[in-house]
Amino acid sequence: MAKLTSSHISFQELQDIVELVGKVSGFNLMGYSKSSLKRRVQRVMDLERMDVVDLKNAIINVEGFHTYLMNEITVNVTEMFRDPLYYNALRTDVFPYLETFPRLKFWSAGCSTGEEVYSLAIMLTEADLYNRSFIYGTDVNSNVLEVAKKAIYPLKSFKLYTENYNGTGAFNSLSDYYTAMYDAAIIHADIRKNILFSQHNLATDYVFNEFQFISCRNVLIYFDLELQNRIFHLFYESLSEFGFLCLGTKETLFNHKIMSKFKVINKKFNIYQKIK
Amino acid sequence: MEKADDVILIGGSAGSYTLIIDMMEALPEIFSPAIVIVIHRNPKFTTRIEDTLSARLKKEIVQAEDKAHILKGGIYFAAPGYHLLVEPDKTFSLDISERVRFSRPSIDVLFETAAEVYLDHCTAFLLSGANQDGTDGIKQLQRMGSKVIVQSPTEALISTMPKHAIEANGHVEIYNNRQIMSYFRNLK
Numbered sequence A: 001m002a003k004l005t006s007s008h009i010s011f012q013e014l015q016d017i018v019e020l021v022g023k024v025s026g027f028n029l030m031g032y033s034k035s036s037l038k039r040r041v042q043r044v045m046d047l048e049r050m051d052v053v054d055l056k057n058a059i060i061n062v063e064g065f066h067t068y069l070m071n072e073i074t075v076n077v078t079e080m081f082r083d084p085l086y087y088n089a090l091r092t093d094v095f096p097y098l099e100t101f102p103r104l105k106f107w108s109a110g111c112s113t114g115e116e117v118y119s120l121a122i123m124l125t126e127a128d129l130y131n132r133s134f135i136y137g138t139d140v141n142s143n144v145l146e147v148a149k150k151a152i153y154p155l156k157s158f159k160l161y162t163e164n165y166n167g168t169g170a171f172n173s174l175s176d177y178y179t180a181m182y183d184a185a186i187i188h189a190d191i192r193k194n195i196l197f198s199q200h201n202l203a204t205d206y207v208f209n210e211f212q213f214i215s216c217r218n219v220l221i222y223f224d225l226e227l228q229n230r231i232f233h234l235f236y237e238s239l240s241e242f243g244f245l246c247l248g249t250k251e252t253l254f255n256h257k258i259m260s261k262f263k264v265i266n267k268k269f270n271i272y273q274k275i276k
Numbered sequence B: 001m002e003k004a005d006d007v008i009l010i011g012g013s014a015g016s017y018t019l020i021i022d023m024m025e026a027l028p029e030i031f032s033p034a035i036v037i038v039i040h041r042n043p044k045f046t047t048r049i050e051d052t053l054s055a056r057l058k059k060e061i062v063q064a065e066d067k068a069h070i071l072k073g074g075i076y077f078a079a080p081g082y083h084l085l086v087e088p089d090k091t092f093s094l095d096i097s098e099r100v101r102f103s104r105p106s107i108d109v110l111f112e113t114a115a116e117v118y119l120d121h122c123t124a125f126l127l128s129g130a131n132q133d134g135t136d137g138i139k140q141l142q143r144m145g146s147k148v149i150v151q152s153p154t155e156a157l158i159s160t161m162p163k164h165a166i167e168a169n170g171h172v173e174i175y176n177n178r179q180i181m182s183y184f185r186n187l188k
Ligand SMILES: C[S@@+](CC[C@H](N)C(=O)[O-])C[C@H]1O[C@@H](n2cnc3c(N)ncnc32)[C@H](O)[C@@H]1O
Pocket: A074, A075, A076, A077, A078, A079, A082, A109, A110, A111, A112, A113, A116, A138, A139, A140, A141, A144, A200, A201, A202, A203, A204, A216, A217, A218, A219, A222, A248, B096
């Protein structure tokens, strides 16, 4: 695809933009990995046919632009049952332990459009745990949360989701949990029931509840080690004793001191349990 | 281990698998650049080129991990399903944003981000493939003063990818397989 404009942003200009966004809005992009952030900002510039000066002007002068920018630069790609064997590991390694808790609170941090949250709700239903569970789905991006709340997805995605679901070693059929209407599918009400979606910024917000289970998958790859460290402390504080922390397949606790307060439950899928 | 001052990038798709294995087998025991490879593959396909090569070269060949330092003499493969990026502090980062030209990992994404960090300390090879990945990356490599080498389309098993890159970018160096092998055999 041809670039619409030939205006390229440099790392120095990116740094200026990050500082400017920080000043005019509550969004702190300091700890984001520079190269992927740069690609995302460049993408917005190409879409809007802006150069760096236009971009700065818009951030300062156009109401709501920084929210738009934030929503555009976050990467929201997600799936139901992404990494099927991770879900299988939840069933075998984590759920037996969760059964011992009378009430269960789950937090999906960086839940994007909600597919991960509904996948978890389906797993909990099948494990007979959902009636005592409540799931909080949070994200910094307000647009994706609106999609998550609706629980309506393009029907064409369900070919992949069904393959994924079957790959978890599930006993049912994914179609038991949604109704197709024309080219869309809506997740059933009994799956949607114990869920709340709300905005939460991992870079700046604080502990808001206590959880037996936190999943934060494919979010930490976008952050540098320092911001990761902040977030791991936030998760640690938010977990109950013997609560679980689940990261993406390319995300690990091993580069961090706080690892010493966790036990590895599943190394391949980066599932940890708080032990101290 | 020290961070590499120079990188060699390799982008390959359909028809490049055995050539890449041969290129790596030709390498001398010791060399100082880091070698970073994106090869398009089906994430569900289980045979791993890293394992094949580790066994043949008797050296551990790994997938590039998020936040890992890019080290001298390292050979790194992009993990299936994720884009592989180079950060200004010469570390890797991973990203699962949208596919680029139907590909993730995308050769363009690696080429573009590495070019901006390594500038004229970067050499990129684009090999056989059935799509157009790599073409935009080469544009950026050239802007940043990196060296670009494209496999001769007449020798590539599938010529679409090198051909498209050559047509779209004009003056690129074209190597036949013998020249490619000799480059890796003589790497210092
Ligand atoms: C690639 S998605 C991951 C979705 C899902 N967890 C999965 O693995 O499929 C990353 C999500 O992290 C969110 N995110 C980025 N920065 C964030 C922040 N500072 N606080 C909370 N969420 C953030 C993005 O908006 C995006 O929806």
